[in-house]
Amino acid sequence: MxxxxxxxxxxxxxxxxxxxxxxxxxxxxxANSAWATDYTKETLVGLDLSGRVLTDSAFNHANLRNSNLSHTDLRGVSLFGTNLESANLEGADLTNATVDNARFKGANLTNAVLEGAFAFNAKFDRAIVDGADFTDVFLRDNQQRLLCAVAKGTNPVTGRNTRDTLDCR
Known part of the structure; x- marks a missing residue:
């Protein structure tokens, strides 16, 4: 017994x-995992998510103002309508992400990879895009011109010139 x-x-x-x-x-x-999570409409102001794997998560209409997303794996993430004002996205991988209607006002996108991202209505006022890769990203003409005016550098991961990926003339 x-x-x-x-x-x-x-x-x-x-x-x-x-x-x-x-x-x-x-x-x-x-968590620092690849599990998709839904943060839709969350207020995440000033949050440190640097270096995390957040693939396929949703941050739709979330407020990520002043947040640190540097070197974060955001492949396939949905950031539709998200406020990314003054966010640090340095070295972030946004490949195939949905960033339509997102606001990147003053955001740091240095060396970020946005290849294949859907960003047609995204706003990039005063964004830093040194070394960012915008390959196959469809942007509104006014946003493309705005980015081309400040674009410089080469992405260290893809080896592509930022101005070339933006199709600057």
Missing amino acids: NSRLNNRISRILLSLWLWVAVCLTGFGAI
């Missing part, structure tokens, strides 16, 4: 330990 009771207690404790481990590594908090 004692050995059966000990085995049952051991299994319960192991199950409880596994449940706690799972909770601490991702559920309910922003």
Whole structure:
């Protein structure tokens, strides 16, 4: 009887330990994992997400003003209508991200990769785009001209010239 009771207690404790481990590594908090999470309409002002893997997550209409997203893996992320004013996106990978209607006013996109991103109605007023890669990104004509006026450098990851990726004339 004692050995059966000990085995049952051991299994319960192991199950409880596994449940706690799972909770601490991702559920309910922003974790450094590739699990897609929905932060739609969240206020995340000044948040430090640098170096995180947030692939396929959604930040639609979220407020990420003054947040640190440097060197963050944002491939496939949806940032539709997101406020990224003065956000640090240096070295971020936004490949195939949806950034339509996003506001990058004063954002730092130095060495960011936006290849294939959907950004037609995005606004880039006073954004820093040194070394950013805009390959296959469709922009409104006025935003393309605005970016071409300040574009310089070569992306260290893709080796592409920023002005070339923006099709500057």
